[in-house]
Amino acid sequence: MFMETLRNYFDTNLNTNETAERLYLHINTLRYRLKRIEELTNTSLQKMDDRCNLYIALKVHDVLEHLALIE
Secondary structure, eight states, X not given: OHHHHHHHHHXXXXXXXXXXXXXXXXXXXXXXXXXXXXXXXTOOTTSHHHHHHHHHHHHHHHHHHHTTSOO
């Protein structure tokens, strides 16, 4: 759930309205998920460095999943 949310958030260039539409979520639900992601990762989506780190981590996860090194 959080991975899909974060992936869509990045794919929409951080556009919360478009992300909520893509995921068929109420905007408040999306905001809650984004806040929860920040809490769980101890990052801030407002900070460019943190956003970059999360984006890279997401891409690394995708590569490892593609190589069947993780499920």
